[in-house]
Amino acid sequence: xxxxxxxxxxxxxxxxxxxxxxxxxxxxxxxxxxxxxxxxxxxxxxxxxxxxxxxxxxxxxxxxxxxxxxxxxxxxxxxxxxxxxxxxxxxxxxxxxxxxxxxxxxxxxxxxxxxxxxxxxxxxxxxxxxxxxxxxxxxxxxxxxxxxxxxxxxxxxxxxxxxxxxxxxxxxxxxx
Numbered sequence: 001x002x003x004x005x006x007x008x009x010x011x012x013x014x015x016x017x018x019x020x021x022x023x024x025x026x027x028x029x030x031x032x033x034x035x036x037x038x039x040x041x042x043x044x045x046x047x048x049x050x051x052x053x054x055x056x057x058x059x060x061x062x063x064x065x066x067x068x069x070x071x072x073x074x075x076x077x078x079x080x081x082x083x084x085x086x087x088x089x090x091x092x093x094x095x096x097x098x099x100x101x102x103x104x105x106x107x108x109x110x111x112x113x114x115x116x117x118x119x120x121x122x123x124x125x126x127x128x129x130x131x132x133x134x135x136x137x138x139x140x141x142x143x144x145x146x147x148x149x150x151x152x153x154x155x156x157x158x159x160x161x162x163x164x165x166x167x168x169x170x171x172x173x174x175x176x
Contacts, residue, residue, distance in 0.1 A: 025160040027167050028067035031058045032082040033116040035101035036132045038147040040120060050099045052118045052147050054081060056108055060167040062157055065103045077108040081118050083157055085169035089130040091151060092141035097124040098148035126150050136175040 033054040040052040061067075061082035071078045081101045099120040106118035128151045131140050149157075154172075161169045 024064050025062050025157055026064070026066060027060055027062050027161070027164050029058075029060050029166070030067040030069040031056065031079055032061045032063075032067070032069075033057075033079050033101075033106040033118050034061070034084055035081045035099075035104075035118055035120070035147040036084065036086055038099070038101065038118070040099040040145040040147060042122075042145075043119065048122050050120050050122045050145055052099050052101055052120050054101070054106060054116050054118050054147070056114050056116050057084065060084075062161060062164075062167060063103055070108070076110075077113075079106050079108055079116055080104065081106055081120075085158065085161060085167065086132045086154070086172060087170050088134050088173040088175055089132045089154070090136040090140045090175040091128050092131055092148075093128050094141055095124055096142060097122050097145060098129055099123075099145055100149070101147045102149070120147060127152065130154055133175065 034057045035052050035054040038052040038054045040050040043049040043051050061084050063082040068080055081104045083102060100123050101118055101120040104118050104120045106116040109115040129148045130151060131146055131148060133140060158169050161167050
């Protein structure tokens, strides 16, 4: 796994967070990493990257890239992170950094194939962002590095999903 880290890091380093239109998304059925509630930690020596602990799922998901499913790289299994509709989130307005994981490369855990470690971009100052949760507390927007998206980004992908039959979103509860 330590030999694949440079490959994964090179795939992530060139990626940026950009606004998308609803036509920029695709829905497909495959195995993917779901990072919507992932906790993340800094990557040593890489100030703009974090390592996030995500769940591996199979089914419909959305992304800005075509589905790739599981791939073998050397002795490791790789997968990309994708989006699955959320039911509730808290809006955060502070300048706390957060992780952007959509379409990022991940390595499946050999001991627990229901988990993956994804290398995500560390971002901040992009406007109000969301923390996927079912209840908001005083620490929701201030504790740790969490995989997230801006309010605009989650609205865009949700609007896109409303046009699909495969992955219609549930109504989203915005927690105050």
